[in-house]
Amino acid sequence: MGAPDPLTLSEWAEKHFYLSAESSYVEQKWEAYPFQVALMNAISNDEIREVDFIKSARVGYTKMILAAMGYFAEHKRRNQAIWQPTDDDSDDFVKTELEPMLRDVTIMRSVFPQYLARHKSNTLKQKKFVDSILFTKGGKAAKNYRRISIDTGFLDEADAFDRDVEKEGDPFTLAKKRTEGATFPKMVIGTTPKLKGFSNIEDRVALAAIRLKFHIRCPHCNEWIPLQWGGKDKRYGFKWVDNNPETVAHVCSECGALFTQADYLTVWRTNRWIGECGNWTEDGLCFFGPVGNPVETPEHVAFHVWTAYSPQASWAGIVREFMAAAEKAKTGDNSKLKTFVNTTLGETWEEDVEKTDSQALASRAENYPLRTVPMGGLVLVAGVDVQHDRFEVVVWAVGRGEETWAVDYMQIHANPADETEWDKLDSYLQTGFRHVSGNVLNIEASAVDTGGHFTHQAYNFCRQRVRRKIYAVKGDSQQGKPIKGRSSAQDVNWRGKVVKRGVKLWLVGTDTAKDLLHGRLQIADAGPGAMHFSRDLPDGFYEQLTAEYRVLAKTQSGDQYRWVKPNGKRNEALDCTIYAMFAAQMLDLHRYTDKMWEKLEAVVQPPNHDLFAAPPPTTPAAPPDQPETHPAERGDFHAPQKPRVQPRRGGFTNRW
Structure with missing residues (x-):
């Protein structure tokens, strides 16, 4: 057989x-x-x-x-x-x-x-x-x-x-x-x-x-046309009279004649799937060009x-569904209209979204170079995002009222799977940054993302640097959690051995942090909560910082706003900033009183200091798109000699 x-x-x-x-x-x-x-x-x-x-x-x-x-x-x-x-x-x-x-x-x-x-x-x-x-x-x-x-x-x-x-x-x-x-x-x-x-x-x-749509021959002009919803501003598509769905008919986009669903069902067996380029197929087996010549499948x-x-x-039922959705939309509830577009038209819904304009942020860039802390910046915090071939780091200076300045944005090319490569990150996090007052500030707290492929390497890195306030963090999957969330002891699988409860993993309320960040990015003038950007930051930094949109989503608990990232967008600068915000909260900077800020200002930027006697560096650092010019990128970067350490109240030290 x-x-x-x-x-x-x-x-x-x-x-x-x-x-x-x-x-x-x-x-x-x-x-x-x-x-x-x-x-x-x-x-x-x-x-x-x-x-x-x-x-x-x-x-x-x-x-x-x-x-x-x-x-x-x-x-x-x-x-x-x-x-x-x-x-x-x-x-x-x-x-x-x-x-x-x-x-x-x-x-x-x-x-x-x-x-x-x-x-x-x-x-x-x-x-x-x-x-x-x-x-x-x-x-x-x-x-x-x-x-x-x-x-x-x-x-x-x-x-x-x-x-x-x-x-x-x-x-x-x-x-x-x-x-x-x-x-x-x-x-x-x-x-x-x-x-x-x-x-x-x-x-x-x-x-x-090729992107194909189903076409039939118009019962009147015999041209190939797709069925289209149309709309008020379109001369073709579905039309009806006096709000009566039973009168619905389709207007041909070629001749303008009307035909009903019954007319459609008499011609639908003569059909073609036609692409935007004009190529077509009738059976999904053989493909032809616009003039009928065979083309490669x-x-x-x-x-x-x-x-x-x-x-x-029924076409009348489709119209009734649309009319009910449109009526509900008049009250501000677009849920049924969204369902109609998605499940009846088979099209994506274009949502009104909240986002920050990256170009508007870039236009606010100020005339201070990267790796220099402007007046008002008093404490440095850093966020670290771990990628498969690099570490991304953003350093922020925090001042009175949680006003912040972007001090550095660094891409450190490395293989995070190799524990020796983490030395590059370690050296960078010990960098001393010149303050315009003449002092040198060090990073007081850092947060390192432990998600992805290199969880145990990140755990081990943070485990060995607890005294330097380098925290292992992970975004909290639950909505509405505090920025500084709960912590738990995690085992560390390091060099083939398991270190029981070796590191404390902190959860970060990322959606809460993004809400706060979004609000702060709208503050255009200097003052509490304002965010400042250096002239030396690349355009990509702003695009990443504003990559995500806040949209209203239906959930089992009701309507909730969610932050979502469009496909193909990069958001490392955003993630690093969120982790830096967590690091600032670990230092309790959000709870500082005016007196505490005054004491810190007296140490870091004393009022009688002559700014012109010690000008800040005028040569800006290499932009992140040329990382090989930074010592940390070459692998020969060494931390500067640690200056004298001055203890201070508040749970951390400032070094200069």
């Missing part, structure tokens, strides 16, 4: 697939809608390696990927994995979608005889088929992307995934690495989109070789499809 004839996914589904009662409106044999055929065939097309779906609800996406999993297990015998946003989501998908499919699609019993058995080959985490396996995993933990080799990977509800999985990278890259070595590697990624600028699928679609394709294409939703 020979091998079975090869089938596309749409052909296999037409022959074998079945809609289960638990997960479908109607239990019945599968019959694809016209717009689903090319989508399914693109999944089974071995020339296409990445397929992205930016979609609305009610277009059958879940059923298509269920059919694909059955197809790859039974027809292609390929190893697969599907990641859901969380472990709970994964378990729910297995129980309500996958297991009913394996039960009701009869042909699956030939490759999955344990479909009804309690068996090690049939668990919530994997389904072992004949000649292949399907892994089902949550996407929160980096470990769920390790130690598996697959041909095909699925990521469902991609916009609900973390953009950076435990600081090991984005989930799509981590998942794609599991297909390396496959003869026909395939990634299928789909989601209802969420917030513009923060949407995972939006970034994915931007990388696609793209390796990465993206599809956009929204609710109006599906007969499961």
Whole structure:
């Protein structure tokens, strides 16, 4: 008996697939809608390696990927994995979608005889088929992307995934690495989109070789057109009369004629998926140029499809949904309108966000050089962010009323996996900074981020420098926590040995700190809380400091503001500043009285000092984009001889 004839996914589904009662409106044999055929065939097309779906609800996406999993297990015998946003989501998908499919699609019993058995080959985490396996995993933990080799990977509800999985990278890259070595590697990624600028699928679609939309021939002019929502300021799209949804019709963007949903359903079988470049496909198998000439099949394709294409939703119902959302928006509640844009139009929602203008901050830069402490700066604190190839450090001077000055921004190139490389950071944190009064100030407290790949190296570094007030910190995942949060003793795995309760790890209330920082950045004049910037800071510093937006998010506890970072943005300067704020609180500077500040001012910048007798250095330090000019970058930097130490009340010393 020979091998079975090869089938596309749409052909296999037409022959074998079945809609289960638990997960479908109607239990019945599968019959694809016209717009689903090319989508399914693109999944089974071995020339296409990445397929992205930016979609609305009610277009059958879940059923298509269920059919694909059955197809790859039974027809292609390929190893697969599907990641859901969380472990709970994964378990729910297995129980309500996958297991009913394996039960009701009869042909699956030939490759999955344990479909009804309690068996090690049939668990919530994997389904072992004949000649292949399907892994089902949550996407929160980096470990769920390790130690598996697959041909095909699925990521469902991609916009609900973390953009950076435990600081090991984005989930799509981590998942794609599991297909390396496959003869026909395939990634299928789909989601209802969420917030513009923060949407995972939006970034994915931007990388696609072609972005396709479903087109039909207009019943009147016969031109190829997509269904479009339109809007008040658009002459095409959905229109209705006298606030009556039942009168809705679609205006053709080419001829301006109206046609109804019934008209659409008479022509929808004559269709094309057309890209922005004019290239097109009818079946997801063969691709053509604008004039019909065959073109090479793209390796990465993206599809956009929204609710109006599906007969499961009436056009009148779509209009009613919009009208209800628009009415609620008049009261200031955009929640329903946002849901309409995301789940019905299949588009990202553009949120009104709070952020600080980086250019406005840069324009406020003052005429003092880096590594010089201006008048008013009395205590130095530092925040350290650990990256895979460098340490990033921002040093702030704190004065009366927590007025602050950016004193230095340094990138120290190093390999944090090598403990000897931490000596570069250690030397830098012992730097003496010239005050305009003529004194030299040292960094009084520092906070080092312990997240990411180098946790134990960071623990050990801080463990050995407790007396110098170098703290191990980590951002608190809970909202609304104080900047100086709770601490706990952590074991340190150092040189193969475990030091029990070796270091105290402090949690930093990052969202609280970012709220405070955001407010302080709005203060334009000198005084309590104001923040000052040196003329020598690069533009990248301001862009990183203002990288995150504050948006209003719906949570189980009600509406809450959350700080989010757009994909691709760097925010190391922000993180370092947050850690420096924590260091300042560890010194209790936020509790200083006027008398305490007066005493400190008398020591650091005595009023009778002649500023012109000891001018500050006039040669600015090398900007961070030329780090090799700084001794710490070359590895030959040594701390200056420590000056005389003058003890002082307040829990720390100032050295000059």
